[in-house]
Amino acid sequence: MQLFAISLRRVFAAASVVLASAACATPSPEFECIAGAQPGGGFDRTCKLLRTAFADDPSLNRHFRIRHMPGGIGAVAWHTVTSQRRAEPNTLVAFSTGSVLNIVLGRFGKGTVNDVRWIATVGADHGAVAVRADAPYADLPSLLAHLKAKPSSVIFGGGGRLGSQDWMKSALVARAAGVPHKAMRYVAFEGGGESLTALISGHIHVYAGDASEIAPFVKSGEVRLLTVLAAARLPGVLSNVPTPRELGVSIEEWTTVRGVYAGPDVPPADVERLTRIFERISRSESFVKARDDLGMTPFNLRGEALTTYVKKDAQRLKKLASDFGLGSP
Structure with a gap:
């Protein structure tokens, strides 16, 4: 009986060491x-x-x-x-x-x-204006010219409804073409991911989103980036994308x-x-x-x-x- 008690104490002692070690090894929340x-x-x-x-x-x-x-x-x-x-x-x-x-x-x-x-x-x-890689718009001025001539033929899309950040960027692009924001065709989606999917699949023609969202699709060749709404060109993978100012277009930075x-x-x-x-x-x-x-x-x-x-x-x-x-x- 005494030997059993000693053995039991040893088991408890060993278990205590194991539990203590486990507690120390447990990752923080x-x-x-x-x-x-x-x-x-x-x-x-x-x-x-x-x-x-x-x-x-x-x-x-x-x-x-x-x-x-x-x-x-x-x-x-x-x-x-x-x-x-x-x-x-x-x-x-x-x-x-x-x-x-x-x-x-x-x-x-x-x-x-x-x-x-x-x-x-x-x-x-930074705000960025993207179209599908095979879109007929070679650059931002050609998009604006087409938008000015036929406002109803260009469909914008973005994350959020009227008044959202993407809607505002779209409205700024439309305004640069002389098109009132009330005449702009815009489709609302649940975030940039859905908007880009719609752009690539051809359900919308223009996505005025953000550079970080669009950059991977530029790399993959699915999307063409027409401009970044910044004071200067961005570094890295988007360094070849011009700003509106470089193109002689008046659009606010975003x-x-x-x-x-x-x-x-x-x-x-x-x-x-x-x-x-x-x-x-x-x-x-x-x-x-x-x-x-x-x-x-x-x-x-x-x-x-x-x-x-x-x-x-x-x-x-x-x-x-x-x-x-x-x-x-």
């Missing part, structure tokens, strides 16, 4: 990045960019999961985090300038930019900031921890290369600085919406 649209669009690419950076950081021994949550171009993801997952520090939601525009237009319900924790940006994207936010009840200490993580990974070689390969440019804001930027940008977008008759500043 996983990160989840929510992309508020179907795969293939800007939200998806933001999450994939972060997954690459987190995987190459030895201090982040954590799983990184991407969850696609389409609906309202980010509205479902917004409501999920602001109502059900308010205090989850490792749940991040991809956002863009278009998300801020949707908030301003009331498309996320009664939400305001004060209702979440703005964590960090991953870079700046910069799309991409990043992530978290729930409103995430503790300040966790927000600070996340901003330190993003500060570190933004300098890593893998992150910089992945960002450049997507056709994005550096844009690094975190925490309070990002919150201040978002609030200011919300006012700018509110005025732009008013200019198109979509609201009042």
